[in-house]
Amino acid sequence: MGAESWFHSLWRIPRKHDANSEKLVIGVLAFEIASLMSKVVNLWQSLSDKQIARLREETTDSIGLRKLISDDENFIVRLICVEKLENMAHVAESVARLGKKCSDPIWKGFENAFYEFIAMGVDPYGWEFTGKKMEKNIKKMERFISTNATLYQEMEQSLTRLKTNGESSVLDLIEYQKMVAWKTQEVKHLKDISLWNKTYDYTVHLLARSLFTIYRKISQVFGVQEIVDVIYQKRNEIVDVGGIDNSSVLNSDLIHRSKFSALLQSPPPKTLGAAALALHYANVIIVIEKLAASPHLIGLDARKDLYNMLPRRVTAALRGKLKPYTNTMASSLGYDPSQAEEWTQAMSSLLEWLAPLAHHMIRWQSKRSFEQQSFVSRTNVLLVQTLYFANQEKTEQVITELLVGLNYVWRYGMELNAKALAECGSLRVDNGYPNLNG
Structure with a gap:
């Protein structure tokens, strides 16, 4: 047996190559x-x-x-x-x-x-x-x-x-x-x-x-x-x-x-690869990563586009998770700034280890497409470093958590903007100038 592993410890093709050969050439x-x-x-x-x-x-x-x-x-x-x-x-x-x-x-x-x-x-x-x-x-x-x-x-x-x-x-x-x-x-x-x-x-x-x-x-x-x-x-x-x-x-x-x-590379059951969702979820995670970087700039179209990307299993789980926060708004308690900060940090922590798998998934797929058009492969990303073998249920749980956090931080930002606009309006008098005398 071998040594222990590192881990365990269209054109016509001419027929003559030279004068003395009848061998086919490439x-x-x-x-x-x-x-x-x-x-x-x-x-x-x-x-x-x-x-x-x-x-x-x-x-x-x-x-x-x-x-x-x-x-x-x-x-x-x-x-x-x-x-x-x-x-x-x-x-x-x-x-x-x-x-x-x-x-x-x-x-x-x-x-x-x-x-x-x-x-x-x-x-x-x-x-x-x-x-x-x-x-x-x-x-x-x-x-x-x-x-x-x-x-x-x-x-x-x-x-x-x-x-x-x-x-x-x-x-x-x-x-x-x-x-x-x-x-x-x-x-x-x-x-x-x-x-x-x-x-x-x-x-x-x-x-x-x-x-x-x-x-x-x-x-x-x-x-x-x-x-x-x-x-x-x-x-x-x-x-x-x-x-x-x-x-x-x-x-x-x-x-x-x-x-x-x-017979070799078949993904195990209950993985994103087996469900043919690895690339799709990689795109979802990358969109979330971009939106989380600037939640105050998220428009209604961006939210709608992201929501339309989500499979039914995720949207169902998301509705259940969002109910407590919906009730909070209904009771006029508003959003808590400290909780918004906690969600921001939590999303950052999750994306720190989740986003690389998503980016690797995109790179792996791009490599496969690139190899079909080029002579050189420029990446050594392996499937194990992507979402291909990721457990579907665990991945969906993490994505749901990210979406809950993104929703909270986004709504908190909307609430702050609404309050700022209201306060700005209260400083104005009928002629449209600010009331500087209080």
């Missing part, structure tokens, strides 16, 4: 593969000692995580491990599809070799890189990512120039043709040094061996037993539903092909 798929490489780079870097230490500190210090998700460190570690495995599995599925286009049978069989490596821990081809070799290949992939981004920009700009050239004069056209010729050479050069002219065999070789190395790193960080427990737990969940042989913990059908990732 061509336009270079842009998709550059995006894939960015995920490999990001995943590897997220497993560095520095990043793991930072993650451990952040999860340990997160009050929101302990209050709404779990105070069980082992459970939190498992959620993190699951997400790392899932990210790896998604990349592996893409690499397996690319492998089908390789000419070398060894890369065509990457899929089986990789999942046997996971199940048995056996690396018969010696594909795992050393740490030093992996770092060199990470830098190589980073250069490919950067070059492919430049290539994409140049090709896009060239297309734009072609579209706008119709109205140019003859003289302009000559200059334009010179520029096009120069740009064509530049694009050709970029293709030569980018993934565009690399073979499938070369690319899959680089990605496949990186995945072997990444899996080994995950097992070192989290411990092999943790990974076994993760797969075993997920396997039992499927067995309860029925249809999977119970002959072994690491059943090959379970961890084979796309089934591996399909």
